[in-house]
Amino acid sequence: MVDPSDPGQAPEYGGERLVTAGADEIERAAEAALRPKRLDEFVGQQVVRDQLSLVLQAALARDAAPDHVLLSGPPGLGKTTLAMIISAELGTSLRVTSGPAIQHAGDLAAVLSSLEEGEVLFIDEIHRLARPAEELLYVAMEDFRVDVVVGKGAGASAIPLALPPFTVVGATTRSGLLPAPLRDRFGFTGHLDFYDASELERVILRSAGLLGVQIEHGAAHEIAGRSRGTPRIANRLLRRVRDWAQVRGDGVLDLRAARAALEVYEVDPIGLDRLDRAVLGALCRRFAGGPVGLSTLAMTVGEEPETVETVAEPYLVREGLVARTPRGRVATSAAWQHLGIEPPPGAWGAPATGSLFDPAPSAGPGMGPSGEPST
């Protein structure tokens, strides 16, 4: 099954997509300059930050490697950044690898056996490790040992190789896919959540400072509102607004520049892009709010069903604009409101009586508390 939150598995949509939470190598290079280097520069995620700070301070006080750390959460929220911060706070170096990069257990054995005392080994997308590598990792994490297999077949034997103490920091967008024995070997698990608008504003103001651009609060607020709760997207939109201000404005990032730039890049006030709006528009205008099947919807917008399902739908559902029902996709009242269209009577998101745009609607927006139609 394709994982919608996993950029490694999501299909490409039209090359670069400004509001995707994933990042390619070029993007990651641009991001490097904006990464917070220490825990106190890391914006938001107060709970994880506090807990992690305790883990690290205690380890430093004991002069020992801290427990292994698992960081979970959607792409672009700061897992890699935190791994780098952990090694910086511990004053050790960081070794980086990822689940997909380790094809064989031997690849992992080579990495593990070259670790120095106290080093941090960051394994991105740890849920994508091959099973034999995973099993090797259990032993290494628990007993600081790798069993190096020598020979083949019946004559093969395992020679245990002791490893110096080290800390694994695993990152995953899908902690549910991690086998329990692996999950249990992490002494600390931190789950990163989407950021609220004020946290994203702080991320944007901080990044603008690092980029050396002048930004007004109104612009930071506007960019934050369109960033889908994700610092990576916030930084990316900031860079596009900076371009606009440089080329078409006076270099200052004000509200006018932010709005004009994001209009050029077709990112609307709640962070929807062209594909999101095409899907929402088709659902409301062509299918009267649904229910409509995924393939029909995808065909209408000229995309593969997989692209609609993995690229557009997760955010539309998260924002409560689209709901998935057993009979197909439906537009909620929030979708009609966002598009500024009055739903036809009887449509899924239509109010039981009156208009969706009444200043003081007599009844609710036509949905019960569970999100089901109230009629």
Ligand SMILES: Nc1ncnc2c1ncn2[C@@H]1O[C@H](COP(=O)(O)OP(=O)(O)OP(=O)(O)O)[C@@H](O)[C@H]1O
């Ligand atoms: N809390 C934060 N404060 C400031 N900037 C942040 C924060 N979290 C993330 N960022 C910025 O967002 C960018 C993306 O973060 P990062 O690469 O750590 O995300 P990730 O969760 O590892 O993503 P992926 O799952 O795709 O690897 C970084 O360049 C960093 O500058």
